[in-house]
Each structure stands twice: as C-alpha cells, then as structure tokens.
Amino acid sequence: TVEVEARSLPMELSEKAGVENNGFVQHEAFEDKETDSSSQEEVPKTCSVGVDPVAVEETVLKPYAGMPKEVLLQFSSQARYRVTREILFWLIIAGSIALVCATIAIIALSPKCLDWWQASPVYQIYPRSFRDSNMDGNGDLKGIQEKLDHITYLNIKTIWITSFFKSPLKDLGYGAEDFYDIDPIFGSMKDFENLIAAIHDKGLKVIMDLIPNHTSDKHQWFQLSRNRTGKYTDYYIWQDCMQAAGSVIPPNNWVSVFGNSSWQFDDVRKQCYLHQFGKEQPDLNFRSPDVQQEIHDIIKFWLGKGVDGLSFSTVKFLLEATHLRDEPLVNKSQNGESITAYSQLYHDYTTTQVGLHDIIRSFRHTMNEFSREPGRYRFMGSDDNEKDDIEATMMYYGTTFIQEADFPFNFNLINMKNLSGNSIFEAVDSWMKSMPAGKWPNWAVGSPNAARVSTRIGKEYINVMNMLLLTLPGTPVTYYGEEIGMENIASENVSEKQTLATLPEKSPMQWDGKVNAGFTEGNSSWLPVNSDYQSVNVEIQSSWSNSTLSLYRALTLLRNNELPMNRGWMCHIWNDSDVFVYVRELDGLDRVFMMVLNFGQESKIDLQAIVPNLPSEAVIRLSTHFNNAGKVVNTKLITTEMGEGLVLEYKTGKPVHTMEAFQGKCFVAEKACYSKALNLLYMNC
Numbered sequence: 001t002v003e004v005e006a007r008s009l010p011m012e013l014s015e016k017a018g019v020e021n022n023g024f025v026q027h028e029a030f031e032d033k034e035t036d037s038s039s040q041e042e043v044p045k046t047c048s049v050g051v052d053p054v055a056v057e058e059t060v061l062k063p064y065a066g067m068p069k070e071v072l073l074q075f076s077s078q079a080r081y082r083v084t085r086e087i088l089f090w091l092i093i094a095g096s097i098a099l100v101c102a103t104i105a106i107i108a109l110s111p112k113c114l115d116w117w118q119a120s121p122v123y124q125i126y127p128r129s130f131r132d133s134n135m136d137g138n139g140d141l142k143g144i145q146e147k148l149d150h151i152t153y154l155n156i157k158t159i160w161i162t163s164f165f166k167s168p169l170k171d172l173g174y175g176a177e178d179f180y181d182i183d184p185i186f187g188s189m190k191d192f193e194n195l196i197a198a199i200h201d202k203g204l205k206v207i208m209d210l211i212p213n214h215t216s217d218k219h220q221w222f223q224l225s226r227n228r229t230g231k232y233t234d235y236y237i238w239q240d241c242m243q244a245a246g247s248v249i250p251p252n253n254w255v256s257v258f259g260n261s262s263w264q265f266d267d268v269r270k271q272c273y274l275h276q277f278g279k280e281q282p283d284l285n286f287r288s289p290d291v292q293q294e295i296h297d298i299i300k301f302w303l304g305k306g307v308d309g310l311s312f313s314t315v316k317f318l319l320e321a322t323h324l325r326d327e328p329l330v331n332k333s334q335n336g337e338s339i340t341a342y343s344q345l346y347h348d349y350t351t352t353q354v355g356l357h358d359i360i361r362s363f364r365h366t367m368n369e370f371s372r373e374p375g376r377y378r379f380m381g382s383d384d385n386e387k388d389d390i391e392a393t394m395m396y397y398g399t400t401f402i403q404e405a406d407f408p409f410n411f412n413l414i415n416m417k418n419l420s421g422n423s424i425f426e427a428v429d430s431w432m433k434s435m436p437a438g439k440w441p442n443w444a445v446g447s448p449n450a451a452r453v454s455t456r457i458g459k460e461y462i463n464v465m466n467m468l469l470l471t472l473p474g475t476p477v478t479y480y481g482e483e484i485g486m487e488n489i490a491s492e493n494v495s496e497k498q499t500l501a502t503l504p505e506k507s508p509m510q511w512d513g514k515v516n517a518g519f520t521e522g523n524s525s526w527l528p529v530n531s532d533y534q535s536v537n538v539e540i541q542s543s544w545s546n547s548t549l550s551l552y553r554a555l556t557l558l559r560n561n562e563l564p565m566n567r568g569w570m571c572h573i574w575n576d577s578d579v580f581v582y583v584r585e586l587d588g589l590d591r592v593f594m595m596v597l598n599f600g601q602e603s604k605i606d607l608q609a610i611v612p613n614l615p616s617e618a619v620i621r622l623s624t625h626f627n628n629a630g631k632v633v634n635t636k637l638i639t640t641e642m643g644e645g646l647v648l649e650y651k652t653g654k655p656v657h658t659m660e661a662f663q664g665k666c667f668v669a670e671k672a673c674y675s676k677a678l679n680l681l682y683m684n685c
Helices: 004-015 027-033 036-043 053-061 069-076 080-108 141-146 148-153 189-201 220-226 229-236 289-304 356-368 390-397 421-434 459-471 537-542 550-562 563-567
Strands: 123-124 158-161 180-184 205-210 243-244 247-249 263-266 271-274 309-313 378-381 440-443 477-479 571-577 579-585 592-599 603-605 617-623 632-634 638-640 646-650 674-677 679-684
Touching: 004 571, 069 080, 069 421, 080 679, 141 148, 141 189, 158 617, 180 189, 180 289, 189 205, 205 289, 205 378, 220 229, 289 309, 289 356, 309 356, 356 378, 356 390, 421 571, 421 579, 421 592, 440 459, 459 477, 459 550, 459 592, 459 646, 537 550, 550 563, 563 579, 563 592, 579 603, 592 638
Parallel strands: 123 158, 123 477, 158 205, 205 309, 309 378, 440 477
Antiparallel strands: 243 247, 263 271, 571 579, 579 592, 592 646, 603 638, 617 632, 617 646, 674 679
C-alpha cells in the first residue's frame, strides 16, 4: 500500500501542473546503474513539487554576482538595462567633448604667461666687488656662489653678472683678451660651471655681459691683424695716417668716448686703428663676415655653458661710416682742431649706422636656436645709453614681425638732471609713450657706470626710489648694494692708479659690521670699503623692521604676489614739483594700488578732487615709514614728507583706466583680465 501511494505521488503533482526538479534524478540513476540496471524502470525519473510558476520566474530572473555569460546576456538585452547603458555612454562622450572644448577655450583665452625675465626683478652684480672667497681682496665667482642665499632672500630670481672675461682690466674688464676664458682674478672655468649649476639648483636664472664692439689690444686677433695674418688682416678698422713734423695726423676728427682722437698709430702695422673707447680697446670690423661669425660662435659657447641670457653692450658702435668724413661740430663756431671731448661732436658717422639692426637681429636668431627647449628661453638685452634719443633706443625692440632685444635697458631714471615729481613723471612717461605696442618696459636707478642713488640724489630718497622701481610696470633692475642704500666711496679714497671716474660706485658690498664689511677675510680689498659700513650692511638691516632692506623685501614680495603689480594697468594720476602719483589695477579685480611718492618737499594732496568716485578711505599697504603700514587714511587729504612713499590699497568698481578723464594716461604691456568666478586670467576683456 505504501509503495502504491508513493508511486501515485508524482502523478498527482504532475496533474497539478507542478514544476519538475531533476536535481537528484541523474545521481540516483547513476547509483542504480551501478547496482542493478534492470530495475531502472522502476525508479521515478522526476520528483515534482507544487510551486507557483510566477514566483519561480521572478526568482530566476534576478541578476546576481558571478552570473555566467549566458545569464548576463539575457539581462543586458532587456530595455531597462540597454537604455541606461546608452545614456551613460553618451553622457561620457558629451562630457569628454565639453572638457576638451573647455580646455581649448581656456588655452585660447588665457594670456601668455610672464617669462622668467619679466616675472622677477634683476639683480646686477659687479663681480670684483661682491664677495671675495680667497682672501686676495678681489671679488670672484666663488664669492657670488657663497652669497646666492642673499638673492633668494630678496625674492629675486634673476642675476646679471657684468663682464668677467680674461682681460688686462684696463677698463675694468670690458676689453676682452679672450672671449672663451675667465679672468684668473675671478676664478676658473670650473668655478663658472659650478656657479651656473648652483644658480639653477636654486631656481634662479643668470644673465651675463657680452661686449662685441671691441677687444683688448692683447687679444690674439689683434696681434694677428697688426701683422696682416690671413683673414685676421681686416678684423679691425685700419687706415693710413699722415705724418707731419714727427706727429701723426688722424684720418678724421672722430673722438673717442673717453676723449681725444679715436685713432691710434700702431708701430707694427704702420697704420692707425680705430678705438671708440680706450686706445687699448681697438674696434672690431663688423663689416667683415668672419668677425660676425666669431661673435656668433662666442654666443653659442656661453649659451652652451648654460647661461640664460646675454646683455649686449655698446652695440650702437658696431658699425662706422665707410666714407670716414669728419663728424659735424655741435658748436659751429668752434675751431675744429680744438675738438677733444666726445660731447663736442654729433656722432652721425660712428653710431647707429645702416645695417646695425641687421647684425643685432642675427644675434637674436642665434640665441633663438637655444630657446627651443621648453622652459629655456634665452633672454637678450641691449645696453646702450642713447640718452636724449629715445626713438633710437626703441629701435632695439625690433618690429612687430622681427624681434631684436627683449628690451633695451632703460636709463631714464639714471639720466635725470634734477629730482622732482615732474622729472620722475617725464622719465616714466617718455618711455611708456615711446615703447612699441606689446613690448615690455624695464627700469633701473643704479648701474656700474653711474653714481649710486644715495650719492646722486641724497640718501633720504633711497627708499622712495626703490618703491618707484618696484611698483612700476615691467622689469626692475637693482644694482648690488642699492637694497641697503650704499653710497659712493669718497674719491680721495681711490688711489692714483685707480683713475677711472666710475670707481666710487664699485666699492665692495657691505655684508656686516666686521673688518672690510665682510667682503673679504683678507687684510685689504681692491677698493676701500665705505666708512659707513658698520651701520649700512646686510646683517644689521636684516634685523631692523624699518630698514631699507626690509622695505625692499616687502616691495618685492608685494610685486610678486599681487596681480595688478606684475601685469596690470599703470595710470598716471598726478604730478607736480613734489609728488608723483599713479595707480596699478587689473581688469576684473576690484582691488587697486595707488602710489603716492614724494621726490621734493612736504606735500598735501586732495586725491578725491583728481580721481572721480575715489573711495573716501584707503589703507596704507606699505610706507617708507614702516609704522604707518596698515593705517587708514582719508583720500581727500594725503600728506607726505620729503622722500616719503605710500602704497595705498582700496576697492572700487570703477577702475581709473576706464575713465574718460584718464584716456591717454594709462599703459599696459601684457594685458590680462581676472575672472573672480573661475579664479583665472583671460584675454579679450
């Protein structure tokens, strides 16, 4: 009976539309096959259980982790999964396209980044006077390397080292005896290579001088030329000289920069050679292709050594007129035979001749060959003091399509004959108005060939001059020692052997209050240290919050960190005999900096009457009187003392450069606009 009931169970389940489960049938059949294959018919092949088919279907169709490919394909073909997948795919494609377009738009609209020679002030070093490392009394390359931390302390990233070629030092190293070697007084080529490596390790750049116009008369080229040896015969400018009554009569009336005739008779060649500077510095003949190639090879040599830029000095003298006519007299009534001074002639035939700028452009082309590596642009400057001829100076920028120098060095602030708010304005305005569109300005208040600021215009103005230098648009150039207010040494301290007029501003750098101002540990220095070194030195001023050095550092930090200071508009607001006022602002940025600089006597000025919609109050961001920093002043009455400078900060929605009253008084070099929403700079604003 039990057996019959058991046999009848599958039939009942089948009739109730149960779902078969063959999970154990195969296994049972396998066992029966092993024991008794004849009884296989008696074993039920199915075991049916009564289950709701809808519930089973839902359970089976749910996706689960680790499902096989066949099951996965069943789900992927369903609409709800297929549509979702396609939506995600096209969203990713659209997002990628949008990201690429946004990137292209940002790149296209972003202004050109400032290059290294634009972004940082330049610190000019006269190497013989900077630091002596070997106790011989002369500054050297190792000494510069020892003091690189001072450069970074000043927030400066570019060093300009004046000439250190092997030279007889007749003119303090500007007449090279060998363009491929270091003068032993400064060290060796290995010292130079170590210095370059140390400079670059600190993230700094280095510019060096190159004087292509002339060489020393000790140079091998000159020795070969005076003996008429091969191609060197015409490396210099030789002319026959007439002789009368035992004296030499030069070919014309040309006068050297240092005075007297620019022609010197040579006993070996029996001719006169041209020297536009000292008689020990014969001029090279740049109408010779071989001479030009020599200079190109020299450029390649030093750039190959890792130099980041070159300053080409005295380039306006590279060519002379071939007709050799007398130059016209400034005073027509003067006897021509009495001409001995350079200022007594118009130098129409010895400077800036036709073809000069072709040569300079060729220098630029050679330097560009070394600028192809990303991040290794090679700077080119030209160092020619044209003084009253501003248009001639601007030609060294090149044209819109043909580049020459990145900038000719600007001596306007050095050449001023008197100091006042008006003269400062004229010096700044003449450069900015004359500079070609899109070019970059630069400024200097000191150099190796001019009296120091403290001596030239008075120590009470050193701080305000540094404030002017570091807040004007463009690249500021600081001559070593100006950051602490060094003065010229007294002329009576210069020995009879040291007769050059430019020595007093080349006195040793004053590092501390020890003997010889920390310049050398030897017994003496090549020039005397200024007697004020115990109070005017780097060490002591580093500890004073109100020192010239502390103000200098604060100004460089302000310049580096504030966008309006390093690439914004500069608008002239006001000038008179005492003050010069201007603003620095950037499109899209509501923060404005206004400089009120006093170059005369005590002054009171109502800025609200000059600038429409000027806020009634402004904050003193920096002052030559450090205690005033952070104070709030009324812009209706700004009072400044003699030599005082203020950097005022205020916010406004109406920048000066957009005001009709100041059209023609505003300048911008690398224009950029600020987006507050995106926190980035862009063009076309």
